[in-house]
Amino acid sequence: MHTGSTPAALRQRIRDGEHDGNTSGQAAGFVQCNIVILPQTWAHDFLRFCQANPKPCPLLAVSEQPGDPGLPRLGGIDIRTDVPRYRVFRDGLLQGECTDLHAVWQQDLVTFALGCSFSFEEALIADGLEVRNISEGVNVPMYRSNLPCIAAGPFSGNMVVSMRPMRAADAIRAIQICTRFPAVHGAPVHLGDPNLIGITDINQPDYGDAVTIADGELPVFWACGVTPQVAMEHAKPPLAITHSPGCMLVTDLRNSQLAIF
Amino acid sequence: MHTGSTPAALRQRIRDGEHDGNTSGQAAGFVQCNIVILPQTWAHDFLRFCQANPKPCPLLAVSEQPGDPGLPRLGGIDIRTDVPRYRVFRDGLLQGECTDLHAVWQQDLVTFALGCSFSFEEALIADGLEVRNISEGVNVPMYRSNLPCIAAGPFSGNMVVSMRPMRAADAIRAIQICTRFPAVHGAPVHLGDPNLIGITDINQPDYGDAVTIADGELPVFWACGVTPQVAMEHAKPPLAITHSPGCMLVTDLRNSQLAIF
Numbered sequence: 389m390h391t392g393s394t395p396a397a398l399r400q401r402i403r404d405g406e407h408d409g410n411t412s413g414q415a416a417g418f419v420q421c422n423i424v425i426l427p428q429t430w431a432h433d434f435l436r437f438c439q440a441n442p443k444p445c446p447l448l449a450v451s452e453q454p455g456d457p458g459l460p461r462l463g464g465i466d467i468r469t470d471v472p473r474y475r476v477f478r479d480g481l482l483q484g485e486c487t488d489l490h491a492v493w494q495q496d497l498v499t500f501a502l503g504c505s506f507s508f509e510e511a512l513i514a515d516g517l518e519v520r521n522i523s524e525g526v527n528v529p530m531y532r533s534n535l536p537c538i539a540a541g542p543f544s545g546n547m548v549v550s551m552r553p554m555r556a557a558d559a560i561r562a563i564q565i566c567t568r569f570p571a572v573h574g575a576p577v578h579l580g581d582p583n584l585i586g587i588t589d590i591n592q593p594d595y596g597d598a599v600t601i602a603d604g605e606l607p608v609f610w611a612c613g614v615t616p617q618v619a620m621e622h623a624k625p626p627l628a629i630t631h632s633p634g635c636m637l638v639t640d641l642r643n644s645q646l647a648i649f
Numbered sequence: 650m651h652t653g654s655t656p657a658a659l660r661q662r663i664r665d666g667e668h669d670g671n672t673s674g675q676a677a678g679f680v681q682c683n684i685v686i687l688p689q690t691w692a693h694d695f696l697r698f699c700q701a702n703p704k705p706c707p708l709l710a711v712s713e714q715p716g717d718p719g720l721p722r723l724g725g726i727d728i729r730t731d732v733p734r735y736r737v738f739r740d741g742l743l744q745g746e747c748t749d750l751h752a753v754w755q756q757d758l759v760t761f762a763l764g765c766s767f768s769f770e771e772a773l774i775a776d777g778l779e780v781r782n783i784s785e786g787v788n789v790p791m792y793r794s795n796l797p798c799i800a801a802g803p804f805s806g807n808m809v810v811s812m813r814p815m816r817a818a819d820a821i822r823a824i825q826i827c828t829r830f831p832a833v834h835g836a837p838v839h840l841g842d843p844n845l846i847g848i849t850d851i852n853q854p855d856y857g858d859a860v861t862i863a864d865g866e867l868p869v870f871w872a873c874g875v876t877p878q879v880a881m882e883h884a885k886p887p888l889a890i891t892h893s894p895g896c897m898l899v900t901d902l903r904n905s906q907l908a909i910f
Binding site: 555556557559560563564567575576577578579580581584604606649 | 816817818820821824825828836837838839840841842845865867910
């Protein structure tokens with residue numbers, strides 16, 4: 389059934405240039421992915437980086453061959469056209485955004501699809517929990533923590549974390565829910581005092597928007613898919629392509645299929 | 650194999666009067682239980698109280714018939730002799746302790762065996778976490794919270810909670826581990842600011858001993874098996890018998906058998 393709400397129909401609209409923005413709330417129930425595309429000579433080390441740091445970099449799929457734009461485990465995908473908006477980095481620096489990769493595609497490029505917080509936010513909301521960035525209609529606040537990733541070749545750096553404030557009982561429930569979903573960042577990595585993970589001002593996120601933290605709430609921190617961008621700042625590959633924040637690859641996998649129990 | 654370390658051998662020593670104290674650390678790997686014994690006319694409401702409040706009152710077994718001292722699901726048990734030390738309450742007030750119930754046994758008594766924190770503490774330590782009350786060699790600190798239990802007939806009151814301080818990452822791991830064991834209090838009920846659950850001085854527990862809370866640690870609170878004693882203070886049954894704190898019923902169930910996944 390190809391209605392506007394299926395992943396395949398949404399990807400077709402993106403491919404046709406009819407949707408080039410945020411995918412939050414689109415194709416509800418289906419997994420959306422962070423995307424990293426690198427030349428083959430850099431791909432093995434990045435794959436090792438993901439393997440060593442599964443909480444910030446939960447790898448869901450990798451190209452079967454360099455230059456192959458398909459990701460068949462995730463659906464009928466052409467990665468050159470099916471993400472609404474891309475970012476192109478050269479030597480670790482952002483060069484610009486585009487909505488189609490044909491002009492920059494190379495036959496040595498390898499695509500990595502990583503799980504994203506949209507999946508666990510859906511599970512939290514389905515359980516009756518409030519996700520503050522959604523209820524306030526802003527991007528989730530993200531921070532550069534002092535929690536080190538395990539380095540792999542040129543890829544290294546500290547973990548970027550996203551934050552959602554919750555009362556303690558809700559935080560405990562959120563830990564239970566997210567534990568079921570290791571492929572989309574899994575359980576939180578910290579809660580409580582932000583200073584303990586190197587965050588000096590909770591109201592000044594490094595990415596995204598600040599959200600209200602009410603009296604009696606704890607900030608709860610999850611490993612974040614922006615972490616690979618920090619690793620690429622360190623590695624400075626000659627070419628790297630990512631999705632633009634919030635403009636994700638929509639897949640045919642259901643969020644519930646990622647639950648491990 | 651009836652060595653000193655099996656539950657059956659330990660119960661025999663208790664039955665023979667050779668062990669009348671704390672069972673902490675005895676028969677490692679096996680479930681120990683909180684015990685509540687009530688007249689039949691009070692038993693149905695207490696059973697409903699446990700059903701409605703499974704976190705403080707996780708019921709593992711109930712007498713098959715009033716007056717029957719056996720709990721066959723838990724092993725070859727005579728509840729009149731197999732707990733090291735009992736407390737006898739009349740009209741809600743503690744009358745004294747004893748090591749054998751033959752003098753007070755009645756044919757209308759119903760026994761309830763409830764899960765105990767020793768099981769989840771063992772699972773936490775097996776995972777490499779520190780349990781402060783164990784490393785400091787004291788009883789766990791326990792507090793009367795302002796979290797209300799659901800009343801059942803005459804049984805009511807607030808939840809008693811036990812507290813173990815942990816760093817946030819360890820608290821998250823502890824929540825994951827304890828979630829696997831709903832029959833021994835399950836996941837914590839609160840963490841962070843004690844005032845939010847009505848605890849005004851964390852260094853003055855209502856039961857047990859204070860423990861050190863280091864910089865950067867959060868107090869983590871679990872529902873506690875002392876809660877039924879508070880409910881009995883409210884209900885004031887003419888006769889009630891419990892184990893003496895720390896002097897538990899040792900069963901043939903393995904802690905691992907209580908894991909739900």
